[in-house]
Amino acid sequence: MAEQMYIGKMDRRIAIVKRIKSKSTSGADSYTETTLATVWAEKKELKSEEAVDDKVVTINAHQFVIRFHPEIASEKVQHLYLVDENDEYDIYGVEMVGRKQFIKINCERRE
Numbered sequence: 138m139a140e141q142m143y144i145g146k147m148d149r150r151i152a153i154v155k156r157i158k159s160k161s162t163s164g165a166d167s168y169t170e171t172t173l174a175t176v177w178a179e180k181k182e183l184k185s186e187e188a189v190d191d192k193v194v195t196i197n198a199h200q201f202v203i204r205f206h207p208e209i210a211s212e213k214v215q216h217l218y219l220v221d222e223n224d225e226y227d228i229y230g231v232e233m234v235g236r237k238q239f240i241k242i243n244c245e246r247r248e
Contacts, residue, residue: 142202142239147177151201152220153209153228153242173212178203180221183243195248199226205237219244 153173161167183198201219203209209217210233219226219242230243 142234143179144177144204146179147202147204149178149180149201149221151176151178151203153206154218154220155212155216156218157216173208173217174206176203176206178221178242196245197248198243198245201226201242201244202234203240203242205233205240207237209240209242210237 152175155171155173157169157171159167159169178201181200181202183200185195185197187193187195201221209231212231214228214231217228219228224246226244226246228242228244230241232241232243233239234241
């Protein structure tokens, strides 16, 4: 049986931001950021783990569910990140649910 999505659970206001890397006139990398959408979302915690590589880093994986948004659905994931209450999450996967009904956004935050 398919998982039910409920709009009433979308109680968080998030922003989906596109980051584009370019070169400045001096040859240094520069970034331009544009907010693609500010939408309501449901937040689900997927897992939390620690990695030790010269220092301890906590990686928290989350999934945000939003209503379908054509601009987000058509973007390349590697250029996007998500902002929720001033926390930034790197997006690593976007999954369509139903026929243009919802989008599941898989992301992680490193601390």
